[in-house]
Amino acid sequence: MNSEQIQVIKNIVASGRVFTDEQDRYSYSFDASFGTYLPDVVVQTKSVQEVAEIVKYANTAKIPVYPRGQSTSLSGGPLPVQGGIVLDMSVMNDVLEIDEEDLVAVVSPGVLTADIHKAAEKKGLMYPPDPSSSHVSTIGGNLAENSGGPRGLKYGVTKDYVIGLEVITPEGEIIRTGGRTVKNVTGYDLTKLIVGSEGTLGIITKAILRLIPKPASSKTAMAIFNELVDAGAAISKILSSGILPSKMELMDQASIVAVENYEPCSLPVDAGAMVLIELDGHPAAVEAELAKVSDLCKEVGAREIRIPESPSAQADLWKARKLVSPAIVRIKPTKISEDATVPRSKIPDMCQRLEEIKKKYDLHLVVFGHAGDGNLHPNIVADKSDKEEMRRVEQAVAEIFEAAIAFGGTLSGEHGIGIMKAPFMEMELGKAGLDMMKRIKQSWDPNNILNPGKIFPAPGQKLVLTE
């Protein structure tokens, strides 16, 4: 952008909220994935009208616009890969209303997801989507990426709870989609199209979220296995038993050991894998299901089932699960988080394939995640200064994607495509499927100014992790 263009932005926005110094722009150049990209200017946005005006101008001047929450993205969602304007939406956080009668929350994009959880729970309600980053990430980012989380197994993901949006289109128009009713079939479902479109179709400036009554009771069990494949079998068995746990999380030996080294939690470091299972609902139902789940795990060879009694002991187990990500980066500095997802029946097969890929490429591949819905998180830890190793990582990642798709699964269950998975889109969607997505993008954003460089691969684009 030239200085005249930057001046136009300064004229739209009150002073103190436009940043052009390199050290400020640097803070907006990265996310939780790979690479750094400097924007030309950063705006901390405060009002819908202001955002609309910036986008209108950017559209006529053909300047890229990158909306951004707290940038916990694992797929490069907010990276300003073509420079231009970064809109810091995290400061637009003034609205957080819970309406107990309509069973909805109305929220600004910059509100932290954990604050929505707390506000709903205060009224006996629940906002189910619970990405692991919820204490840091904004609801705006969750909406853009359609974030999941452990409770996705029983309750679904972000999209399943969004019933209305206020959105700035790529040409700067303000539109409202859906509303405050749970049923709405008036025209195309723009709400569910925009949620998960990774900021490429519109900038969300307000959302109406559906809430549900908070379950009366919840309990956790930890099942310990000698073999990862047996843990996979237990998960399949529970799911076809008529029980739907609220969470069912897998940790393999590498992730157990990593957590125990990072912060001792009395985890079984000699186990091949452990599964954490949470059941919620009416107290009598939870007790009955807990007994059945324990029996099922034993049937497929669990060597031990631990059922912590106190809420704090339960919370400790879930904390251990949350520590996997910070713990494994202690092993090596570069973490490549994947979330290739397979149909539930293929969980044991996918576990097997991941073991093979780990051996074939001689990598630190750690497997954990939301196994109950087939949404494993194979994470590779490596050192990006070791180019030879990073090339093995590139090959292993491609092979993980191929395996997931061969099993009837998908590239991404919840992290999004961003820049890292764009080269693999056609492999999953086919040429015609990808083309139908491109048509929507082109018809909404003819100048390609909203989050350009994301989702859609450039011709011949390949995954490159070596810089």
Added chain:
Amino acid sequence: MNSEQIQVIKNIVASGRVFTDEQDRYSYSFDASFGTYLPDVVVQTKSVQEVAEIVKYANTAKIPVYPRGQSTSLSGGPLPVQGGIVLDMSVMNDVLEIDEEDLVAVVSPGVLTADIHKAAEKKGLMYPPDPSSSHVSTIGGNLAENSGGPRGLKYGVTKDYVIGLEVITPEGEIIRTGGRTVKNVTGYDLTKLIVGSEGTLGIITKAILRLIPKPASSKTAMAIFNELVDAGAAISKILSSGILPSKMELMDQASIVAVENYEPCSLPVDAGAMVLIELDGHPAAVEAELAKVSDLCKEVGAREIRIPESPSAQADLWKARKLVSPAIVRIKPTKISEDATVPRSKIPDMCQRLEEIKKKYDLHLVVFGHAGDGNLHPNIVADKSDKEEMRRVEQAVAEIFEAAIAFGGTLSGEHGIGIMKAPFMEMELGKAGLDMMKRIKQSWDPNNILNPGKIFPAPGQKLVLTE
């Protein structure tokens, strides 16, 4: 269409499945809404490749294509308003597979929804969406219209259970969206865009549906009120109590009387309204919630609560609810079914407004439906040969839509827009919102051949019920 064009269709399709005689075409000229429109040719389609070939040809020759299930649409969804080709998809019904491990059903579009219910229940599973027409309607029609039903209150609507589709695009390409995983964020959510697009964006030739474990127990209560408004208050009260019934259906006095005259069911004909409430889940939870629901109804003035013990007595109550539609057409021959939907907190206000509109226009307005999610079904019964009365109906319908939108609601909760509600689209969506929908249609169907004349209003189009 000229005879050459019809010959092209005959060459694509095996003989015996192409119909051009007027008496055959007449059978395909209407649905459960208004008006008759003769297609030029009808094809009973059997294979995906055949449909793709027909659509490819129709696109190049710019001939309208109208896919059709069992035509129970209440909004004109399948009506061939511009002639052309009707595709009878109800005969494409060869696939109905239940996969207990993946917890999915894979179905052809012509399969009856009730057959999916039965097949899932045989394996201890449930496909929750339950439109009242489920014994007659095809899943293809349910998908096109995003059908709801009583269980929408707790379990959501058709869209919430579709995770993958095979679709013929308006240019005749075969694409696959989503898949067999419950989490999938690979690109735009074409699955949820196509479901509910009323056959204007693609022809669904296969669907993958998510199933859930069948609840262990369910019970029904019937709460009887002297005043409709009190029934509305009871519904609001239950919903904000932390209980989420599986169904909560309202019948006003006019619908109670109509059913009792049609088929005596021991309904309280002197009551102002009754509410049928179904609770499901673990047996202990159901019992506890049933007691609480009874207390809440009494608090807002219910004069009686009936709780049938036997499953057959419970089924009788639900049968009475299903008889409302056939019963009310005995009063007068022409039924105008609306499904304007309001936020839950506005249910009592909307009941009040409907009483006022009924008096103002001196019409037989009957109120019943899925009150628990704000999806009331105000039905007007009239006689279409009485032009003066029909003009009052037109005015009353417009006023119902205005009221719903003024209360923060929507034109349609589950019946779709079709042709009847198209004139009111801009009132709800605004110019820019409607424009973004049109852009998608134009980018996918540049020749406007798929179900033309639906959803989007022609310039100056008004609701006309007088022929």
